[in-house]
Amino acid sequence: MTQVIQSIIDATALGSIVALFALGIALVFGVMRVVNLAHGEIIMAAGYTLVITNDWPWVARIVAAILVGVLVAMALQVAVFRPMKGANAVTIMVGSLAAAALLQNSALLWQGPTPKGVSPLSSLGESTEIAGIHISNVALMSVVVTAVLLLALTALFKRTSLGLRIRAAAEDFEMARLMGIRGNAVGLAAFAIAGVLAAAGGILLVSQTGTVTPMAGLTPMLLGLIGTIVGGMGRLDGAVVGGFVLGAATVLLQVILPLDLRPYRDAILFTGVLLLILVRPEGLLRSAALTERV
């Protein structure tokens, strides 16, 4: 029984983290209509920031990692996405792929391919006991942090003028600009927020695994992207749902699968994704904004 609860907690924790990544990707997609395949590198950058600041007080480390995440995200917008605005979708995807390769290999060049250890932030490495069950602090924090960030984001979107501008730009970029909204500023803001989300998720993920490699951002980005599509592209709540479902499924599959099928877990997961894309390409929650206009 404790095993079951443990798995549910782990699934919830990973689901929350993936939901953060999915939300970041969906936000950028919503505003700029492009998929940022370099999103994972923001995560990786935040992870390496934690590596370098191993001896700092944990508050400073978190601030540093988030700052780096935001800077990398904004750099991506300015250096890659803004100059390529208007090009066809494939070109932009390949461009973001190139940016990702650039960042990955720069990290490789600088830090080398071996995994670097990250010392835990305050008490994140330990576990608490609630009602007789050991819950790792990271899992707890993942759920809490995600919930807090989601609430904050909702407040941002519904109550502030920046949020209003972002929503307007996401719905119809050209129209928003005609109404006086500065497109570049909004794009930058969207990327910055995505940077915060990616960095937060990255901090949680790295705290869970304990190490960082140059390729560390790839799988999270992939899961986030798939989560966005599974949940319904173009809808922020869809991204959260999709990301959560995907993260949870990853853990649950690991537990449910019989032993000899376990190595195939990823293959099975992606087959599921493939089937979902084929059966329902719009994702679980449909978005009116995304129906293609002829």
Add this chain to the structure above:
Amino acid sequence: MTKGTGFMGKHTEAAMLAARLVGLIALFTGAAVLFGSPSVERTAVFGLIILVAVVGLYVFMGTSGVISFGHVSFMAIGAYATTILTMSPVQKEVQLEGLPTFLQNMEISVVIATLIGGVLAAIFGLILAAPLMRLSGLAAGLATFSVLIIVREVIRNSGEVTRGAQGISGVPTDIINMPGVALLCAAGAIIIASFYQSSSSGLRLRASREDEVASRAIGVRVMRERTIAFVISAFITGIAGGLYAQYLGTFGPDAFYLSLTFLVIAMLVIGGMMSLSGAVLGTLVVTILSEVLRKTEESGISLGGLIDTGALRGLRDIGIAIVTLVILMMRPDGLTNGFEFGSSTFSRLRRKLKRGGEGNEEATPAKTDADEAGTGSQSART
């Protein structure tokens, strides 16, 4: 004067384009063999093999406009099939215990094995086409990426048949290392691609690339044309995989995963996704760049003993990434901007050379509206 429409059959144009492109790569291959060190020669062979893969990708992605992140899995299939078929039974006993007996005792010539690898990849492509060809845009990219991951995972975990992550070896490597052979394969791929893209099926598919709704309105069966392109593309790419296996000698499933995918896609996009000349040019440019950077990667940069960086791992990929970004920003449609090397390209070049202008073939893929296969009404200025 418009050539290419009217009297000359479209297939003559296809043959001439193929001839020009083969001539171009033969020129560079010849230069590499005659003037280069053995490592340069080996790079030339690598470039030619990758060219087959890039041309294979172009046949689908360039003609249909649908992105495919999973083409390298066709290479994986071709590679493993070729290796398993050409390994001697003794080697198979040692490395692969789980093979069915008829495969265990088989040992075929590497040429036939490569072709069989291509056919197997084509069959896999046919199976995939049924569900995948309905998708386009991001969904297609993601679906094909899923295929890449699934294939790699399956290979990695089927150790009894593929030796999994440890890597398989035993494929003969002597034939492919003769630049002439590699050149022949690349030429073959170019010829197939050129004739395909000017065939009626190819033309219809390109129409659907430009405007899917309009092409459907005139009766193009988009799914059918995409499937045809996908299968041909899978065949060519599968053969590229078999060749690559021979080049590597020993390889594992990660040889056909993300960095190869990025390399092939980068080459196609840099050269220009929408023309065969783009595929060839992109491969040429990136191969040369890659060789230059590889030397620097190995020996590092040392300035008179003041700075010595030692080996700089990853420099090559960084360089390619930067070049990709720069080119995509300046010319989002790639170096060739969607145009093919028409005969007017060369007459313009001849005139420029005579006038003492730039003599560099790659820097001026000239475009006029007389170029066959030019897309739409763009006229780019050099």
